[in-house]
Amino acid sequence: MEEHPTQRPRPRIESLADLVFGLALSIGAIILVGNPPATPSALENDIITFAFNFIILISVWLNYTSVTSVLPLENRRTLALNVAMLFAVSIEPFLFNLLRVNLSPTSPSFQLFVTTSALYGLDICGMMAILGIFSLTLADEEKKLVPKDMLRKVKLQATNFLISSGFFLVSALPIFDELSVAHTYVRTDLWWGALVVAWARRGFFGLGKRRNS
DSSP: OOOOTTOOOOOHHHHHHHHHHHHHHHHHHHHHHHSOOSSHHHHHHHHHHHHHHHHHHHHHHHHHHHHHTTSOOOSHHHHHHHHHHHHHHHHHHHHHHHHHHTOSTTSTTHHHHHHHHHHHHHHHHHHHHHHHHHHHHHTOGGGTOSOGGGHHHHHHHHHHHHHHHHHHHHHTSGGGSSOEETTEEHHHHHHHHHHHHHHGGGTTSOOSSOOOO
16 A cells, blocks of 8 residues: 555644634524524624624634644644634634624623623634744744745744734723724724734735645
């Protein structure tokens, strides 16, 4: 039988990650099904908030799988970051649902929204930061994890993720708890800005090709 030395066994952490990401995406849809909107405006708000949630999770998953396809997962540091990533992804649907049901400034539970939105920003900040750290690890020339002609792209991707992480981190500051400009909540505006940074120069579309070793 012909051997394929370029193939490697799929670590269990990767299989677990696929399961966690899949559940997180499914829970978001199930929440909407279980709480149908009563008005057209509520329907529009639900679609917009779900789209934002979906874009974040699917983008993080695409980049996570792209990075982990070439990143060794055996050392403790990488394993710990993987566990932290899965925790952040697992808690995201819970925080997202709290944001959705308490989104209105006139809601009696709006203060809960303020606290939850800060925690949500920190949660996504953690995901972006971990992706940035993983990308920096790939960009280490001494480790030779990716071809030299891809190093610049990987470094740029790491920079995009870390800047985006910074946006989410800043959004969690108390100054943005109730700050609104032109009837928009500044904290959530910063989130959209963070996504724009992450998308810059295809930063949210992975490495493009895998290492051949």
